[in-house]
Amino acid sequence: xxxxxxxxxxxxxxxxxxxxxxxxxxxxxxxxxxxxxxxxxxxxxxxxxxxxxxxxxxxxxxxxxxxxxxxxxxxxxxxxxxxxxxxxxxxxxxxxxxxxxxxxxxxxxxxxxxx
Amino acid sequence: xxxxxxxxxxxxxxxxxxxxxxxxxxxxxxxxxxxxxxxxxxxxxxxxxxxxxxxxxxxxxxxxxxxxxxxxxxxxxxxxxxxxxxxxxxxxxxxxxxxxxxxxxxx
Numbered sequence: 001x002x003x004x005x006x007x008x009x010x011x012x013x014x015x016x017x018x019x020x021x022x023x024x025x026x027x028x029x030x031x032x033x034x035x036x037x038x039x040x041x042x043x044x045x046x047x048x049x050x051x052x053x054x055x056x057x058x059x060x061x062x063x064x065x066x067x068x069x070x071x072x073x074x075x076x077x078x079x080x081x082x083x084x085x086x087x088x089x090x091x092x093x094x095x096x097x098x099x100x101x102x103x104x105x106x107x108x109x110x111x112x113x114x115x
Numbered sequence: 116x117x118x119x120x121x122x123x124x125x126x127x128x129x130x131x132x133x134x135x136x137x138x139x140x141x142x143x144x145x146x147x148x149x150x151x152x153x154x155x156x157x158x159x160x161x162x163x164x165x166x167x168x169x170x171x172x173x174x175x176x177x178x179x180x181x182x183x184x185x186x187x188x189x190x191x192x193x194x195x196x197x198x199x200x201x202x203x204x205x206x207x208x209x210x211x212x213x214x215x216x217x218x219x220x221x222x
Contacts, residue, residue: 035212042212042213042214043153043159043202043212044212045210045211045212089158091158091159093159093210098206099145099147099206100146100147100149100164100205101147103149103161103164104149104151104159104161104210105161106151106158106159106160106161107158108157108158109157109158
């Protein structure tokens with residue numbers, strides 16, 4: 001069964017450093033998403049991406065965050081200057097269309113620890 | 116975004132059926148009803164989704180009320196591996212996760 005692949009599985013970084021989280025969505029999917037989950041809390045929407053543009057973003061997704069699809073396969077989330085409160089699990093997801101006709105496939109996540 | 120309401124937690128005995136309810140009274144006509152589950156330390160996993168008619172797949176069944184304001188996820192025989200947080204979500208670009216229902220399966 002096709003999978004969404006995320007790397008690395010765990011990243012430790014110092015406060016103020018830049019991090020890039022990587023995702024390889026399912027090849028025929030067109031819509032891509034990043035979510036985060038702070039330990040013990042809800043899964044929170046960050047951003048959706050379609051046709052090389054951001055479709056929607058949440059209040060969490062401020063100027064410190066950016067997303068990119070640098071080639072035909074990778075989808076990245078960059079945090080420019082990490083803060084302690086950015087420590088969380090980050091999940092990438094993809095789907096064929098946003099209308100809900102198809103299910104979403106999530107990756108297994110990257111655990112980001114900011115120290 | 117349309118929101119859903121689920122009980123915070125439920126328990127089931129192993130090998131018994133489980134009915135997980137969800138209310139979505141503000142659902143719009145084009146919203147699909149999705150169910151996902153999250154096992155500890157893992158990403159959300161697709162379970163099932165539907166629009167109006169009841170749906171069955173190898174994991175579960177989805178029963179949708181006639182007015183579409185509520186739905187029920189049915190696990191026919193709960194196993195210990197089904198212990199997870201189950202999320203009922205209405206389709207839309209943000210795909211909003213609520214707090215879900217934490218299912219405990221008792222051996």
